[in-house]
Amino acid sequence: MRHRQIVAALALTGLLLSIYLTLYHYGLTGQLACGGAASCEKVQASRYAVLLGLPVAGYGVGGYLVLLVVALAGLQDRWAASAGPTRLLVLLSAGGVAFTIYLTWLELFRIHAICRWCVGSAAIIVLAFVASLAGMRRS
Amino acid sequence: MAGKSLTPFYIGLGVLAVAGGAYIVAGTARRGPPLTAETTAPLASGPRGITLGSDSAPVEIMEFSDFECPWCGQFANLQMPDVRQRLLPTGKVRWRFVNFPLVIHQKSPYAHLAAACANEQGRFWEMHDLIYQHQEEWVSSRNPLRMLGDLAAQAGVDKARYESCVSERRSWGRVLADKALGDSLGINGTPTFYINGRLWGGNQSPTVDQLIRIVDSLAAGAPAPARTRASAPAPH
Numbered sequence: 001m002r003h004r005q006i007v008a009a010l011a012l013t014g015l016l017l018s019i020y021l022t023l024y025h026y027g028l029t030g031q032l033a034c035g036g037a038a039s040c041e042k043v044q045a046s047r048y049a050v051l052l053g054l055p056v057a058g059y060g061v062g063g064y065l066v067l068l069v070v071a072l073a074g075l076q077d078r079w080a081a082s083a084g085p086t087r088l089l090v091l092l093s094a095g096g097v098a099f100t101i102y103l104t105w106l107e108l109f110r111i112h113a114i115c116r117w118c119v120g121s122a123a124i125i126v127l128a129f130v131a132s133l134a135g136m137r138r139s
Numbered sequence: 140m141a142g143k144s145l146t147p148f149y150i151g152l153g154v155l156a157v158a159g160g161a162y163i164v165a166g167t168a169r170r171g172p173p174l175t176a177e178t179t180a181p182l183a184s185g186p187r188g189i190t191l192g193s194d195s196a197p198v199e200i201m202e203f204s205d206f207e208c209p210w211c212g213q214f215a216n217l218q219m220p221d222v223r224q225r226l227l228p229t230g231k232v233r234w235r236f237v238n239f240p241l242v243i244h245q246k247s248p249y250a251h252l253a254a255a256c257a258n259e260q261g262r263f264w265e266m267h268d269l270i271y272q273h274q275e276e277w278v279s280s281r282n283p284l285r286m287l288g289d290l291a292a293q294a295g296v297d298k299a300r301y302e303s304c305v306s307e308r309r310s311w312g313r314v315l316a317d318k319a320l321g322d323s324l325g326i327n328g329t330p331t332f333y334i335n336g337r338l339w340g341g342n343q344s345p346t347v348d349q350l351i352r353i354v355d356s357l358a359a360g361a362p363a364p365a366r367t368r369a370s371a372p373a374p375h
Contacts, residue, residue: 025242046210049327
């Protein structure tokens with residue numbers, strides 16, 4: 001149960017972060033807070049910031065939202081004793097980690113700039129995966 | 140039972156949601172002034188972009204660029220002087236700068252408007268260079284219009300005419316016409332280059348040495364180089 005709470009908190013953080021970056025992509029928020037560095041801008045303005053017509057951050061919104069819903073559902077009495085939600089969390093976060101690896105590869109070897117918001121998201125999804133995995137081993 | 144023991148967790152989650160939401164809302168409140176890449180105006184007629192080099196050159200390089208984009212600044216500051224020194228004097232190439240302010244940049248539209256207004260007075264390229272050389276300053280400025288006005292004065296424009304152009308947004312339709320061309324080509328990042336109608340497919344902006352090789356081969360009537368992909372934008 002504890003791991004589902006951790007994943008829910010991480011997913012909510014990732015969701016907020018992704019919403020912020022998505023709003024930025026559509027010009028709905030001010031300048032991106034990046035500690036004075038231009039690297040966030042470089043990543044967000046690159047051609048890789050859009051995938052199949054949608055901003056990459058938009059996929060984060062969807063992914064984290066699903067993760068949050070599953071984690072919260074797993075905390076309800078109906079699902080609390082079931083291993084199903086934890087397995088699903090492992091699967092979803094593993095997919096997120098794989099996508100993050102691809103995005104980090106793009107940043108390092110194609111865009112040549114690292115966005116600290118993307119690093120934050122990468123840390124969140126890796127931690128969510130580790131927490132889910134730990135939960136699966138315990139159950 | 141589970142609901143009761145989870146109460147502190149839900150409260151913590153709620154606090155996180157409210158704090159994060161407040162940060163995002165504060166960010167939207169920090170939006171720039173009302174001119175945006177989506178501000179509408181009648182599209183200007185005539186050719187798209189601003190050219191440099193011979194009108195009869197056999198090769199045209201079209202650059203879709205955003206004044207606030209760091210990559211574009213890097214290209215303008217590092218490669219463009221070489222383009223002018225080594226490529227344009229050959230007479231084989233014409234450079235076409237096409238305005239493409241990205242919607243993610245709040246201050247970029249002002250720079251594009253400022254450059255278009257400088258262009259009214261034949262000072263586009265001077266303004267182009269100054270905007271990119273001082274990119275970090277006007278982008279981080281709370282009042283970019285004032286700083287862009289100072290740059291326009293340095294570029295040698297008549298200040299009164301420039302100011303009226305900016306305040307009336309007289310040349311904005313020209314910027315939008317350029318952007319419409321980029322949109323029609325599906326461009327979503329900057330800088331994007333087309334060389335004689337073919338998209339430059341490299342992951343990085345081309346270097347001058349690469350451009351020279353491509354221009355030489357195209358001018359000699361050789362087949363399209365490997366790093367360009369077929370496409371056919373029309374500059375008007």
